[in-house]
Amino acid sequence: MLRRIDIIAHTNRWHAKTGAVMLLCAGLMLCALCLPPVAAAPFVLCAAWLAALRGARVPVRAFAKAFVIPMGFLVTGAAVLCVSVAWDGGLRIAFTHEGARVALQTSCRAAAALSVTLLYAFTSPVSQTLALLRRFRAPVALVEFMGITYRTIFLLDESRESIIGAQQNRLGYRNARCTFRSTGLAAAALFARAHARAARLERGLQSRCYDNTLAVMLPSSETTARDCAFAAAIPALIAAAVIILSTHV
């Protein structure tokens, strides 16, 4: 899923419009967090899904799959909120209206926020996000750390795949006991490899005149003023609609 999201982020129609997407997502997230959740969530959900699927042309299947998995956890948590558990001469589990109300509000807010997060993840390449952070004068060390982490995640993922493949070939996951042992060994090997990789990477950077900063060229952005205006208008319209609905209904 990690690789799939990353590939889509680099190939979707909005991949070079990260500035506008960031503005849109920030606005939608504010709507999801600050407005009455039950009224705002449908609007925010629709806006995020439409933006991702129609605007950026993110594949429906991939977006839905990424949405469903965390929603599973969310629904489980919400179900627990709906009931009260007491010991009254025996175990009593009862449905409560107050619990259901809290569960509904929490679910609406979380689903809306999740959609906005996925919209950003599926449409914005990390390199563009880091470039934006640099332009916003975020601390250089933080941006460089994020960049190295991004690169390292995929390198470690490749290492993880090769280690686990090698273990599987030698029946390392034959039963629970083997699985437990192999997982521990894989984690230890991955740690050692990460350490060695970091040392070699530093040597590689030194050969290109590394001077303790990872300055690179910023990628070009295709965000226009029109895109930004559009991105700001959608959350503003949602906020207006929700406030009007809340005061008149």
Place this chain on the structure above:
Amino acid sequence: MIETKPAPSAARVLLDARDLRFAYPGADGVAALCGAHRLRALDGVSLALREGARLALLGANGSGKSTLLLHLNGTLRPDDGAVHYDGAPVAYSKRGLVALRQNVALVFQDSDDQLFAGTLAQDVSFGPMNLGLPQDEVARRVAESLAAVGLAELGALPLHMLSHGQRKRAAIAGALAMRPRALLLDEPTAGLDPEGVNALLDKLDEFSARGMAILFSTHHVELARMWADDVVIMAEGRVAASGPADGILGDEALMRESKLMLSPRRARSHSRF
């Protein structure tokens, strides 16, 4: 088709390694543990790389090829001996190393050891940015370097989306963007299929035609014979032989002694098929 040109023996010496000796930290412990007699990765290595040269560094695994390349680029500092660039000893100060490394670029065997940035173009821009060049010059060099290795269209892609061969070329582009006078490549053909090797050698021909000195390490005798004008054979941290490729590589006994050929028994059994 690979063309060869006469060795530029009259050309000026660009890089000169003189009697280099080097041992990795902890080498004595490892040697004691496995009963090995050899402590030093380099034991009195001398080598000269002339302007425009096409030099292959041949040696079996563990012969010291990679260690030598790291010395030529100033990444490692010899315990004894010296590396001279353009006639002057390398200064291991920050300024001295920058001066060396912008002229002597090193491409590592595992491309992932030097690729770190979010996108290919960003990674290639790393060296020129470190040289303090203006943005438009950096962008020009990135575009030129990516075009030179045939990756001009892929600049916006993240590095993990590139194939093994593309990552090799990306690493070379990162080195080229420094506009070096000498390009050192550590086993550049490792893991490449024949088509990938041909493409790489074609690129090296282009760089060589522009006057760049090229030194690559390998343990493939045929590859060295095909491409290099001169060869240096390394064995156990020492230079076993050096000279024109045709003469040196024709010496079967030397090749066997340097562990660069299959044993006669293997060669015979292979010929039966």
